[in-house]
Amino acid sequence: MAKRSQLTGRAAILAVVVCAIAMSLAYPVREYVAQRRQIAQLEEQQARALQRLRELEERRRMLEDPEYIKRLAKERLHYCEVGAKCYVVFNRNAGDAAEQKGEKKSGRPAWYITLWRSVEAADRGGGTVEAAER
Known part of the structure; x- marks a missing residue:
């Protein structure tokens, strides 16, 4: 007895049709998901x-209230x-x-003090700020 092949012509055609359907549906399904x-x-x-x-509408309503504007002017602008x-x-x-919180002040004077000392040093002809400090 001759053994029949497990893959018949009909099965091969069915496999090709199923693959074709799967391939034709793959792109639309991918597009649908995207x-x-x-x-x-x-x-x-x-x-x-x-x-x-909604937040901006609420802010607009608040800014239209004269009492709110008065309160803002008092708080922010004194x-x-x-x-x-x-x-x-x-x-x-x-x-x-x-200083009590642990923050230390820098040892440098304010910028305007340094500027004024340099003007005084230039007036005296000292040349440096250190000469003005003496």
Whole structure:
């Protein structure tokens, strides 16, 4: 008895047809997945834009409120209403507090002091700032 081949003509044709269908569907499926991913990214971008729009709308509403504007002017610009007594308190001990926190001041004088000393040194003909300090 002759052994029959396991791969018949019909099976080969069926295999070719299945491969052709798989190959013809591969590109559209890949495009579908890429488009779904792009749609998800665009929806996320739209959600962020809408959130930003809501924040800006809220900010606009706040800036249209005269009381809010007055409060901002007082806090940021130190405005004082007519007839009111306003005080500005300077903290003279700010340097001491910085040293207590562990921060050290630099040993260099402020830039304007160095500039003035150099002008004085030039006036005297000393040539250097060290001569003005003596």
